[in-house]
Every structure is written in structure tokens, then in C-alpha cells.
Amino acid sequence: MISVAQVQQAIPAPQERRRYRRVKLTVLGRYMLEDRREFPCQTIDISPGGVGLVAPVQGEIGSRVIVYLEHVGRIEGTVVRKLENGFAMTIVAPQRKQDKLAAQLTWLVNRQAFGLPEDRRHERIELMNTKSTIIFADGRRLPTIVVDCSISGAALDCGEMIPLGTEITVGRREAKVVRHFNGGIAVEFAQPISTERFSPDFEL
Secondary structure, three states, rough: OOOOOHOOOOHHHOOOOOOOOOOOOOEEEEEOOOOOOOOEEEEEEEEEOOOEEEEOOOOOOOEEEEEEOOOOOEEEEEEEEEEEHHHHHHOOOOHHHHHHHHHHHHHHHHHHHHOOOOOOOOOOOOOOOOOEEEEOOOEEEEEEEEEOOOOOOEEEEOOOOOOOOEEEEEOEEEEEEEEEEEEEEEEEEEOOOOOOOOOOOOOO
């Protein structure tokens, strides 16, 4: 099992420019280039100091990029290298955040390697405005509380076990019920929330 220390490990070889050893990890997300265009992406490898991404549009070397990764959250940095099917970027963050990222990556790598159950602690945030409304296809409306939210989905305390696969609208966002929990449901959005707009004051 990979440890946090291994993820944080610096490579001593002088020809290696990376401060951290990257680990192979597949995580989906979205990124925004300097010109504010957004695209989906997927990680190739990642460390607390940088990440390689499969991406449809390459950013210019030296340009700023913001990425939101499932289970990890928002990271930002600059493009340092173009890849055949994407690009590599640095991650600019204070030491405290890098240490937290190392712990997140450790958990994710071990989860993928050993088939551990999914955990969403690191991908979701609590919104300041937790009130929203579920709208059904027949027009019925159901008040709900947003427990937490990510760019791709949300947990809703609605007091009703809406059948899995049901297509609903949450606020103004189309979604599908993908999971049940005690007192509510988890939904997946038809379209991810823009990384530029996603923050605790986002209204669902």
C-alpha cells in the first residue's frame, strides 16, 4: 500500500526536475485555460507538485490553468510541457495544501489499487445557500436541502427515496438520481458546473 511519505518523496537524481514523485492515477475533471475556455480532462499521473492531463486542447507553455478534479478539488498552476494527447502542468499551492493533496492522492491511489469503497469527502463542498427545489418531469416540485455539492453532482436531503435513474431538475440544473442514502438522494448532473463559477456561494 502506498504511503503519504512515498507520494511526497523527492527524487534525488539531479536530472529529475520534479520535486515530487508522480503516481499513476486516473481521475476525471475539467480545466479552464487563460482565455476562459473550459474542457473535460483526465489525469495521467499526479503529485502534490504537478499533474499530467489527457486534454483535448493544449494550453500554451507558461500559461495559467485552473483544474477541478473529482475527489481532489481545485488546483491551479502553469503549463510546463505539451504531451501528445494533453499537457503537463505545475501545481502552485502553499505547503499546507500540498501536504493535504499528498494525503488525498495516497487515499485515491490505494482505493484504485485495492478496490476500496468510494469516498467523496475530497470532491465535495458545502454551499452557503443550501436550499433548493427538485422539479420532476410532471412538474411536481419538492423542496430539498443541498448537503454537499461537486461540479458533477450533489447529495440532497429531500426526505424521499426517488427511484434510481429518475431524471429531475435541481434548481435549474438537469440531473439523474444515482444513489440513495438515509434521508435523501445523490444526483449526477447532466452537465458539470463551470469551474469558474463553482465555489461555496454557488446557488444550485
